[in-house]
Amino acid sequence: MHLRVHHRTRYVYRVPVIDSYNEVRLRPATDDPKRLSSFLLCVQPPRRLRHFRDEHHNYVQWFEIPEPHTELIIDAVSRLHTTSQYADSGKPVGIGFDSLAGGEHMDMLHPFVTASRYVDVDHDVWRLAVDARDERTDVFLTADAIMSFVHANWVYQPNSTSASTHMSEVLRDRRGVCQDFAHVMLGMCRSLGIPARYVSGYLYNGPTSSLRGAQASHAWCEVWIPGRGWFGLDPTNNTVADERYIKIATGRDYDDAAPIRGSFSGPHGATAALEVTVEVELA
Amino acid sequence: MASFDNYDRGAFFDEVFASDGAVRPHYDNVMQSLDGMTPTDFGRRQQTADAAFLKQGVTFTVYGDDQGTERIFPFDLMPRIIPRAEWEHVEAGLIQRITALNLFLNDVYHGQQIINDKVVPAEVVESASHFRPAFRGINVPHHIYIHICGTDLVRDDDGTYFVLEDNARCPSGASYMLENRQAMKRAFPHLLQSLPVRPVDRYGAMLRNTLAHLAPPGVADPVIVVLTPGVYNSAYFEHAYLARQMGVPIVEGRDLIVRNDRVFVRTTRGLVQVHVIYRRIDDDFLDPLVFREDSLLGVPGLVHSYRLGHVALANSIGTGVADDKAVYAYVPKMIRYYLDQDPILPNVPTYLASEDADRSHILANLDKLVVKAVNESGGYGMLMGPHSTKEQQEEFHRRIVANPRNYIAQPVLQLSRHPVFVDDHFEGRHIDLRPYILYGDKVQVLPGGLTRVALRKGSLVVNSSQGGGSKDTWVLWNDEA
Numbered sequence: 001m002h003l004r005v006h007h008r009t010r011y012v013y014r015v016p017v018i019d020s021y022n023e024v025r026l027r028p029a030t031d032d033p034k035r036l037s038s039f040l041l042c043v044q045p046p047r048r049l050r051h052f053r054d055e056h057h058n059y060v061q062w063f064e065i066p067e068p069h070t071e072l073i074i075d076a077v078s079r080l081h082t083t084s085q086y087a088d089s090g091k092p093v094g095i096g097f098d099s100l101a102g103g104e105h106m107d108m109l110h111p112f113v114t115a116s117r118y119v120d121v122d123h124d125v126w127r128l129a130v131d132a133r134d135e136r137t138d139v140f141l142t143a144d145a146i147m148s149f150v151h152a153n154w155v156y157q158p159n160s161t162s163a164s165t166h167m168s169e170v171l172r173d174r175r176g177v178c179q180d181f182a183h184v185m186l187g188m189c190r191s192l193g194i195p196a197r198y199v200s201g202y203l204y205n206g207p208t209s210s211l212r213g214a215q216a217s218h219a220w221c222e223v224w225i226p227g228r229g230w231f232g233l234d235p236t237n238n239t240v241a242d243e244r245y246i247k248i249a250t251g252r253d254y255d256d257a258a259p260i261r262g263s264f265s266g267p268h269g270a271t272a273a274l275e276v277t278v279e280v281e282l283a
Numbered sequence: 284m285a286s287f288d289n290y291d292r293g294a295f296f297d298e299v300f301a302s303d304g305a306v307r308p309h310y311d312n313v314m315q316s317l318d319g320m321t322p323t324d325f326g327r328r329q330q331t332a333d334a335a336f337l338k339q340g341v342t343f344t345v346y347g348d349d350q351g352t353e354r355i356f357p358f359d360l361m362p363r364i365i366p367r368a369e370w371e372h373v374e375a376g377l378i379q380r381i382t383a384l385n386l387f388l389n390d391v392y393h394g395q396q397i398i399n400d401k402v403v404p405a406e407v408v409e410s411a412s413h414f415r416p417a418f419r420g421i422n423v424p425h426h427i428y429i430h431i432c433g434t435d436l437v438r439d440d441d442g443t444y445f446v447l448e449d450n451a452r453c454p455s456g457a458s459y460m461l462e463n464r465q466a467m468k469r470a471f472p473h474l475l476q477s478l479p480v481r482p483v484d485r486y487g488a489m490l491r492n493t494l495a496h497l498a499p500p501g502v503a504d505p506v507i508v509v510l511t512p513g514v515y516n517s518a519y520f521e522h523a524y525l526a527r528q529m530g531v532p533i534v535e536g537r538d539l540i541v542r543n544d545r546v547f548v549r550t551t552r553g554l555v556q557v558h559v560i561y562r563r564i565d566d567d568f569l570d571p572l573v574f575r576e577d578s579l580l581g582v583p584g585l586v587h588s589y590r591l592g593h594v595a596l597a598n599s600i601g602t603g604v605a606d607d608k609a610v611y612a613y614v615p616k617m618i619r620y621y622l623d624q625d626p627i628l629p630n631v632p633t634y635l636a637s638e639d640a641d642r643s644h645i646l647a648n649l650d651k652l653v654v655k656a657v658n659e660s661g662g663y664g665m666l667m668g669p670h671s672t673k674e675q676q677e678e679f680h681r682r683i684v685a686n687p688r689n690y691i692a693q694p695v696l697q698l699s700r701h702p703v704f705v706d707d708h709f710e711g712r713h714i715d716l717r718p719y720i721l722y723g724d725k726v727q728v729l730p731g732g733l734t735r736v737a738l739r740k741g742s743l744v745v746n747s748s749q750g751g752g753s754k755d756t757w758v759l760w761n762d763e764a
Contacts, residue, residue: 037371037372038627040375042382042726045426046389046390047386048390048620049622051623079371
């Protein structure tokens with residue numbers, strides 16, 4: 001699919017704030033760089049941008065605004081051509097749990113089978129995962145079943161959680177948004193030894209989409225299938241992440257892959273408004 | 284049509300014919316239509332179009348011509364076509380470039396980080412004749428300096444697009460682009476409708492939105508005016524045309540007055556406050572209190588009102604430092620510095636006479652290079668090396684040595700060519716492209732632009748003041764037509 005994404009984030013401050021420092025992960029990650037035909041970040045107040053690659057190889061841009069300002073606008077516009085990793089050979093079934101133990105790359109994958117900032121790997125989540133697995137021996141089919149389990153047993157409820165809600169809270173209350181669904185799925189997969197990582201990005205599903213997270217920032221999971229690589233699954237919508245999914249960053253959980261992180265100096269409650277708009281359209 | 288039989292592609296990049304003589308796929312349909320037409324038929328449509336331009340007064344004045352005559356801008360009926368993938372590349376490159384230029388302007392009029400970091404030398408900025416140091420520290424609405432930009436692009440002999448120059452002050456020609464499309468609709472109504480050509484007629488609305496975006500906070504329905512130097516200006520037709528397209532008044536300086544730091548327009552119903560001025564007069568003439576005191580074109584007090592934020596100007600004051608021909612050479616570095624990206628559209632390699640090494644190269648190769656005076660536009664003050672006489676070269680040698688900062692030189696690009704209808708057949712002529720970029724709530728490039736044609740055989744100068752003409756530019760929704 002040829003898609004164009006315009007993601008705008010606008011902060012309005014009640015009083016002038018200073019010493020703002022921001023890191024953003026907004027550039028689409030494509031396996032083939034040629035499929036990202038253009039990407040431009042534009043910041044107001046106008047600012048020089050620089051970039052680095054973080055430990056998950058995400059493209060991170062950063063900028064500083066030391067002088068007083070009452071508004072910050074971050075505009076990211078990209079145009080890209082997406083494909084589905086499932087298109088060629090379908091779902092990567094046929095790989096058993098035995099391949100996970102001591103398999104290739106498992107030392108590198110360690111961060112993705114253990115607890116992280118927002119995801120626990122404890123008894124509670126393990127018990128749920130065992131139920132969802134239902135004695136399956138295939139890694140991908142197990143992850144797929146966990147996805148459906150989360151989708152079926154959690155309630156999608158905007159504003160019921162915040163950006164810093166921990167998985168254990170979501171496990172208890174059984175409700176949340178895409179970020180929370182992803183965290184629960186990560187915990188369940190990891191408890192069974194399936195390497196799983198968090199993905200932030202966007203979802204295109206037509207101009208009048210019924211899918212959750214469409215026309216907004218979205219989040220889903222990727223699971224590691226030995227010998228095959230990472231495969232995307234979206235527990236919020238109970239679907240594989242195909243060409244409608246635009247990946248911008250990956251990590252252990254939201255903490256690693258948040259699209260925008262920043263800080264500034266100003267009085268408590270200085271932020272009067274935060275507006276986020278995402279337009280994903282066919283280009 | 285038999286009139287392509289003896290068409291000579293030449294050793295250039297031809298927009299229509301590939302090197303093996305085959306028609307490029309995006310021209311298939313147009314070429315088929317031309318096939319079904321006799322030269323007489325085509326010539327008749329051309330005459331009708333010319334007559335319409337004259338009747339509507341689509342004209343310009345040539346400076347330095349004592350006759351003071353208005354001429355029509357010669358128009359060639361065969362459209363220049365740009366396929367989708369090519370356009371997307373151009374569009375991304377232009378958006379990147381104007382974003383970087385705007386960051387540069389914001390920087391040179393504030394902290395001058397780029398100078399402190401030694402990416403652009405201070406002398407280059409400070410010696411630019413359109414640099415307005417008095418405007419340092421002034422905050423402009425939404426931090427946008429260049430709201431309307433016309434960037435000239437050319438293609439070399441392998442078809443690569445290059446940026447020839449940025450026009451960041453008062454770029455003209457948008458009205459010709461719009462009129463050219465109207466002319467094509469009249470001449471080839473069915474052809475235009477049957478092809479996936481992207482429309483350009485939104486330009487007036489886009490321009491109006493871009494200007495309205497600048498209005499002071501809290502003004503929901505801003506009063507916008509077009510400020511013209513008057514009917515004797517070479518682009519007066521355009522000023523009136525764009526005002527009409529936007530549905531806003533066109534005014535001269537004497538129609539505006541400043542009261543209580545606010546700008547008002549005199550109307551038959553009394554004074555009405557103006558919020559946004561699309562000014563088509565140079566900085567120098569805007570306000571006699573600040574710039575040239577002998578200017579009768581401007582509005583006393585306007586600049587003060589602008590500083591206080593009661594009225595917005597498009598483009599802002601001092602944007603000329605960004606399209607200075609010496610500063611131009613640093614734009615690729617600016618893109619890397621501000622955006623941390625590689626430039627998508629390359630610059631034409633440029634030698635600065637102010638740099639010792641470059642100057643020696645220029646003076647030794649005056650017969651091969653194009654030399655341009657930094658502070659002239661419209662093709663004035665230019666030496667076309669390969670077509671120049673010994674006397675002209677000696678004259679430029681003297682001028683460069685006397686005032687090196689005022690000259691740059693570039694290699695002669697083998698500009699791409701396009702068939703143009705001459706008498707009863709088609710001949711290849713060199714062309715360029717001026718797309719229009721609008722920087723409002725977001726940056727948009729109008730899908731189209733003014734394709735200028737060097738009508739004189741062999742000539743590389745496309746400026747209307749130097750015998751250039753134009754073509755309609757069709758940007759396609761697809762890669763083929």
